[in-house]
Amino acid sequence: QVALLDIDICGPSIPKMMGLEGEQVHQSGSGWSPVYVEENLGVMSVGFLLSSPDDAVIWRGPKKNGLIKQFLRDVDWGEIDYLIVDTPPGTSDEHLSIVQYLSAAHIDGAVIITTPQEVSLQDVRKEINFCHKVKVPIIGVVENMSGFICPKCKNESQIFPPTTGGAEKMCQNLNISLLGKVPLDPQIGKSCDKGQSFLSEVPESPATSSYRSIIQRIQEYCDLQHFQEEKTI
Ligand SMILES: Nc1ncnc2c1ncn2[C@@H]1O[C@H](COP(=O)(O)OP(=O)(O)OP(=O)(O)O)[C@@H](O)[C@H]1O
Numbered sequence: 700q701v702a703l704l705d706i707d708i709c710g711p712s713i714p715k716m717m718g719l720e721g722e723q724v725h726q727s728g729s730g731w732s733p734v735y736v737e738e739n740l741g742v743m744s745v746g747f748l749l750s751s752p753d754d755a756v757i758w759r760g761p762k763k764n765g766l767i768k769q770f771l772r773d774v775d776w777g778e779i780d781y782l783i784v785d786t787p788p789g790t791s792d793e794h795l796s797i798v799q800y801l802s803a804a805h806i807d808g809a810v811i812i813t814t815p816q817e818v819s820l821q822d823v824r825k826e827i828n829f830c831h832k833v834k835v836p837i838i839g840v841v842e843n844m845s846g847f848i849c850p851k852c853k854n855e856s857q858i859f860p861p862t863t864g865g866a867e868k869m870c871q872n873l874n875i876s877l878l879g880k881v882p883l884d885p886q887i888g889k890s891c892d893k894g895q896s897f898l899s900e901v902p903e904s905p906a907t908s909s910y911r912s913i914i915q916r917i918q919e920y921c922d923l924q925h926f927q928e929e930k931t932i
Pocket residue numbers: 707710712786787788843844845881882883884885886887888889891892
């Protein structure tokens with residue numbers, strides 16, 4: 700049972716990517732009910748509260764924090780095994796409030812996404828430092844858009860060259876796990892635009908096997924953490 704919470708208040712992409720554009724949140728006796736993609740996958744996003752997908756949300760920190768609090772307190776998620784929170788880029792109000800509101804519940808950890816080039820790694824190092832500062836463990840880093848295999852000639856090229864060694868080198872230097880690398884694949888963009896699952900649309904692609912192995916490593920990390928928590932209780 701999985702809950703997906705989109706706290707990218709100003710740029711919510713989850714409704715479109717999940718094929719839920721135009722859906723609205725329903726109010727029930729027990730609070731807001733999430734929008735379900737499948738029986739075991741519920742989603743909540745500010746996108747469901749807007750009257751048009753092009754509406755701009757122009758809010759300062761306190762208002763964003765208020766909505767994030769509502770998403771956690773007033774949404775009837777039911778019994779869930781995983782709560783996945785998609786954050787905007789950066790280390791701002793959204794990140795601070797989610798960490799604060801979930802501190803008692805205990806966050807298993809953060810999955811950090813980068814691309815191979817130094818400009819992106821520079822931002823990601825800040826995200827890593829943020830996690831250290833607020834004591835959120837880091838499950839690992841994913842290198843996205845890591846290489847491109849030309850569909851015509853099958854040659855691999857580096858669209859974003861890892862000029863400083865990419866995520867691999869950064870992870871070694873900072874002693875963090877590299878969860879995997881996902882290649883650039885135009886089909887990913889297409890699936891997102893159509894709101895369909897890339898994993899089921901293109902099950903045989905290298906990107907799909909990469910996603911699957913990343914998911915497995917995250918699950919193993921969480922299982923191990925819960926096992927250790929039970930032991931200490
Ligand atoms: N490996 C990939 N190959 C091809 N397209 C990709 C890949 N990864 C992401 N994309 C596409 O890039 C776009 C942005 O992806 P996504 O929204 O996941 O990025 P983001 O970092 O969360 O962006 P934002 O900063 O806006 O939150 C989407 O259209 C997505 O389909």
